[in-house]
Amino acid sequence: MLTGLTIVFLGGDARQVEVINKCIELDALVRLVGFDKLENSPSGVRHEALSSVLLQEADIIVMPVIGCDDNGIIAAPFGSGDLVMKQELFMAIREGALVYTGMAKSLLRRMSTEYGFRLIELLDRDDVAIYNSIPTAEGALMMAIQNTDITIHDSTCVVLGIGRTGFTLAKTLQGLGAKIRVGVRREADAARAAVMGWEPFMTRDLTAYTSDIDLIFNTIPTMIITAQIISKLPRRTVIIDLASAPGGTDFRFAEKRGIKALLAPGLPGIVAPKTAGIIIANTLCQSITEEFHLRGDEE
């Protein structure tokens, strides 16, 4: 239970609504900024304006998955406009207060160091990334279906990287009857791929595996699908790049060659905001419980 804790939510999309509901369920004192246009506003919360006084009172501040940008702007699609975190607002956050986000940009990290609040980035956690790989894989599948005129069944798919996202994606595609090749850089991953019934190859040899591909899914966050690779792909190949921006594809050259290449960021929030929200909500509440127990132990 989160009884007695004041949690301030600053903006966020449909995922945040799940987090808010969970915190209410666990008896936290919930205050919302940037949710005044939310239909069916949950009962037992207070809508507030963004102010230093409000932030001073917070034990916990929850920002959206993408946090604030480097100008301090927080997207608040359910509010009357975006929120702006000015320096004096960061300054008002109590030392030792917890500030949660998915992934922080440099301003937020800097403010945390400067003003002594504890920044916790949930997407850093392995468990969150693994759970999140499920809606990501489903989103990638949706994009593949929308952008091809063939079935996934019997198609030849290359998945680059079998980390948290690539593994789930390869398994999902395999479940639909696709032929899976996976690009890895470590022998242990090649062995794991073989166990799974996928055809492994080393990413350094990617050029040798470019013939006869229907779909390439990239999860490697570095330039990997280069112009040289793209020049060898069949014209029908569709590239779906899941790696964080700017992705790992030479999009300019793909367009020049007439190969469809799509950067697909933020899929969990697009295809399954409720599930993605529940994943964040569970982890956040577990983390808060741990953090406050830890403090109790230390005192």
Ligand code: NAP
């Ligand atoms: P991850 O678990 O770290 O997996 C990354 C994979 O890429 C690992 O297999 C890693 O191999 C491999 N890799 C990295 N650099 C490589 C290189 N130079 N050559 C060959 N292989 C390389 O990460 P993840 O959680 O799966 O996320 C992957 C990417 O997807 C990230 O950019 C993440 O931000 C993004 N993402 C996007 C969405 C979306 O909605 N589009 C959702 C979730 C994640 P090693 O193990 O050998 O390092």
